[in-house]
Amino acid sequence: MAEHDIRMKLHLLCAGLFAEPEAEHLEHVLRPLAAELGQTDGPWQEGVRALPFPEGGRETAQLGLEYNRLFVLAKGHVPVQPYGGYWLDGKSTLYGPSLRTVERIMAAEGLEPAQASGLAPDHVVCELELMAHLASQGGKKAPLEKTLLFNHLARWTPDFCRAVMENTREEFYCAAAKLLEETVARDEARLAAHMGRTAGDADEEEQA
């Protein structure tokens, strides 16, 4: 696989792992994707292979409950808010100023969250899918990738992943968080090496 192809698939896989678990999606999309990546040599191999996909309807339902408890609504407050803006805008607001960055990239690509998803553009799933979309274009969208990564994903997913690992009772989400954490970290190192990284650069693009 070409490098950009692998990156695209990794982000797609991560996005899928943090979407609401549905048997269909898990079986026919995520599992094959993970299998493919697991057979490709690379630093991601271990993390992908470690993903404990649910076996059977009961385990999937169990996972669904955990998903709702973690990210949607629980007895206590939502333990892990899956929105970038929550982590970037001071934890007291959603749809805050940081959302503009993602919306601008989406607009440039002619994308927006699916109507039925009800998800904000900075939901972890949306951001990761956007990253996959950008990566799939083989470096042509490198500046946008860089903006999305350095202004968003790399700034909040580490906290998000830590929160998932601390709060979840399911091995699956622990492994998913670890994979996401590593994927973003590798992306960060890669983009930094390729293009040189300063916060200022990213900001300029953001403003442009």
Place this chain on the structure above:
Amino acid sequence: MTERLIRVRDRRTIALHWFNAACWALLLASGFGIISGDDVRLAPAFWPGLVQNLAGGNAPVVSFHGVLGMVWAASILAFALFNLRRVVRPFLAEVLVLTPVTAWRDLRFTTVTLLRLFGLAKNAELPPQGRYNGAQRLLGTLIVLGSVLIALSGAYLFLAPKLLPFAANPLYGELFRWALMVHAGTVFAVLTGLIPHIYFAVVEEREALESMKSGQLPVDFIRHHNPLWYEELHRSGKI
């Protein structure tokens, strides 16, 4: 009558001196132009106004000062690294005043020299001086150490607000304020020392100024002002 001249410094060193002097002039002009607050201002109030109006705002002045400061520091550092053995080490060995005894001796020399300008202390005995006399050594030490401090504090002043989250850690701001004080105080100290430096070069010892252009100094001048150096040159057969 033709004076016998001897080459005392090479072109690169001369170039560095004038480069340094030019940087200082520009850095002083811009630096005094940045700070306009009455409580912290160093220059008369009209100066920042003039500079900022000329530059179309304070931001370009700040950028200019910061960038030039880094160019200045980097150039001198580079020069020092590439000419470490040939120029810098001997220079530092000659010029740095490191012990209280030498400091006292140099201070005495400086005072007497100063008094003599006014026709006083004519009878005071002055020990013979080497390549750099006591006053030059004191000034040299001040400039060397001062430049290091100025460069370091300046780098923090310029870069820290861009790189460090001041709101996250009060220490960053604390350090900034100390750096500001050190930066300003050191500049003043050096600036004060530069006044006699320039006076002597322009009024008292034109030969020295001349040597900063040509690299050559009259042997008589050396014999008169720096007898120890003269001896040394003599010993090593350069004269």
Place this chain on the structure above:
Amino acid sequence: MTKKYVMLADATRCINCKACVIACRAEWGTPLGHSRDWVREVEMEGPGGMPDLMLLPGRCQHCDDAPCVESCPSGAAYQREDGVVLVDHELCSGCELCVPACPYDARFLNPETGTVSKCTFCQPRIDAGQPPACVGTCVGRALVFGDANDPASEVSRLLQEKEWLRLTSDGVNVGPNHYYHTGGRPLPPEALPKPTTPHVQGRLLEEVVNPLAGAGLLGMAGVFVAAGMKKLLDRRSEVQRQEGGHHD
């Protein structure tokens, strides 16, 4: 004619509803834990031991002699001709020298921008002809903003009609442009500004480094000007002596 912006706060109309505080937060996205404006509720004892209250809305007082501007080393704090004290965020380093310099505690280091924030009288709004956000929303219409140099303005009229006080004390008077009407009652002492304690570095700069440097520079320059003069005189007398010798 140059504008002279002032804010009037009628304490008798203020009801401490905090609309101004939230409107300001909404307009400028001030991070929680900080605010550019406030309402001070001072509990006092009235006649006969009865309780009494005074409500004093406040914000940056846009002083004529703004100590924040005077203490800013970056040239970021400045005052416009119309009296509005502003921060140039491109220049502000976040060193906070200005923060304790303000006797009204109106400045804070904004964690989101890394620079110092404060009330700007809603500069972009007033420049566009709108009232500041706090004034526009004020439920008791206790806040009035305008140009005191325009005799037709509401603030000019009110300044003439009513008695206005400013938050100044014996120790601190930096020419605030924020006025208070209290219905004839004196301002409670706890509402008045206290002398500030600036950062030690600021004080050292102001009281030690700069004076010392000034004295040193002037002194040194004086010495060598004198030396030069002496030299000149010596040379002239030498020349005269020599010339005189010729004549002899």
Place this chain on the structure above:
Amino acid sequence: MSKTTDPSRRRFLGGAGLLAVGGYPARALARVKAPHAAEMLGPSREVFSFCDMCYWRCGLKIRVRDGRAVKIEGNPEHPNNRGVVCAKGNAGLMAAYDPDRLKFPLLRMGERGAGKWKRISWDEAYDRIAAAFLKAKEQYGPETLAMIGHGTWEKPYHRLAHAFGTPNTTSPVFGLCCGPRDVANQLVAGRPLGGNETLDLENCRYFLMMGRNITESLHNGETLGWVEAVAKGAQVVYVDPRYTITASKAKEWLPIRPLTDHAFLLALIRVMIEERLYDTEFVAAYTLGLEELERRVARYTPEWAEEECGIAAKDIRRIARELAAHAPAALVYSPRRLTRTSNDLGTGLAISILNTLLGVWDREGGIFSPLSFPVPEPDLPPFPHADAPRADGAGVEGVWPLANAQYGLTNQMWSAIAEQKPYPIKLLLTAGGNGFMNSTDFDAIRRAIGQLDFFVAADIAPNEMNQYADILLPEASYLERYDDLQTGGAKEGFVAVRMPAMKPLHDTRDAWTICKQLAGRLGLGAWFPHASAAELIDERLKKAGLSLAELETKGIVKKPADPARNFPREHGLPSVFPTPSGKVELVPSRLKALGMDDALDYLPQVRPQDGEFHFTFGRVGFHTHARTQNNPWLADLMGENELWIHPDAASRQGIRDGDRVEVADRNSRKETLRAKVTRRIRPDTVFMVHGFGHFDPRMRTAHGKGAADANLASRDRDGHLGTVAMGRSLVRVRKL
């Protein structure tokens, strides 16, 4: 003026001027400065709306940038607020952007209240609701559905419930708030003051505020009008056990004994009649029953009242005279929430009678007649006739005939569900609101929820009540939707529009859409013929000769104020009083007709024993009831409430300012919070701000902060109306 600037120029003398030459004024420089990006007003557009942060509903202009509401400002054209917006209104943005908000339709998975949920689709939610509703309807009849609303955006839910066939729709506005005041005015004059009181505040010269804390229980237009009057020199006498901000604006604070307002008012009536201080012309022409009233109040002398309420007899006489001297520009100002004692109706009647004696009806500075802007409702099929009487007894003969049958008695509704009497109520639909925090009976609510077959809650944010729902429907906030029109009755008549400032965030839907779609599933689509709220209001506007497009450009269309109709008696025109007799009834005939005691007489109230306190609660200007404590901006202003206690009382208990204390009532209900020791309250009374003490952990900001007054307020009833007598709790305070 600025010229008074102290010429000393500098704050402190210092060394910095040493090098200064000439003092070149730095500020005069035309330097180019860069504001921070946040300090620019980017390109934006404005949409019109009206507020939903409280019940007053101010006109708004919402600034929208990049498809998102970024700032709320007042619409200067709207009579309810004339351009100003309070802190709550400004913080409305955070109602939409709150991270704790309900975002997706949710299905309960574990036990009720266990907090296990699953996101489901809207379709699945509707299907499940419809199945449960139809099943219960079949089994128990349509009256088995109770709809409990909350006072503002619930109109479509009322329609849905009525179409379903149940009479059991209720909101707290009557039984827990304004009921007694409005019934009293209705009985005496046939004219309730309404949700937006029809008082000519600006021109009033004398206010007797009966615990109406108008600056903190704050409604923009009303408060502004009152502040204007006070600024113009109107006198204020403020009667309240507590020294509020309103008290600080008064010339006189009378710290009355709690629950005894009625005694004070009866003595005022007596003095006014005895000394012939009333408006004889008006009383002669427009009222009935003065002689009987005189006889009835004869025993309520100022001296008697002094004993009862603690206000000196001479002050009562003086105030009666002062009121009369300023009449008709004088008002006896009723509290808005008049649910305190077992005879709130009597208090309300006394206020209404006093205002009548002052002749303030239809006079400047008194009570005006509002204009309305009639906008016809759409044509709908008639609602099915409900055979069963209302379960809460509101408007039901022999139960609570005087209670308003539109809003009902929320407390009694909860009890009816808890007891399943008079008939089984198995379905509950709530639209906003929070039973726990707005009623006074946690226990009844818990039992009621336990009786339900199915509980659907539609709301914007999580709260104590909706955590027990079987299905939670996330609603779009008022910033994200069209709603039905606001038609108002102020001096001006008006119709105003609520436009969406942005698309609904998350997976939320507006109330009209929810009800229409649900009605479709329930076979009740005929009552929701419009595709959307926008289409509904467009049809209504067209019938009134307007259009939605027109209203959207202005936000409001007004019928100008008409002094002759607002104040007919100022213009030689007659007043109209739609009572049974057509006159103002100083002794209401309706009470007699219903065979009820006429509530005029004073009913002694509870008094604290040694070590006990009257328990009172109230509002601050920057929180709305129990709704806004989780709003991060408002919580920043006040994150928890405190127990106000007088220093004398506090020192007896060894309580110091800031100590944690436990407050317990006679039924051993307990709350803990911090003490605020202050002279601003009577020594026999304690007070806390309403709405705190939230125990739903989903409310991250408010959870566990302060104490719930609802858990301490009394559950007693007013004997005539069935409204709650919340002020009758006596509590003990203990240092922790």
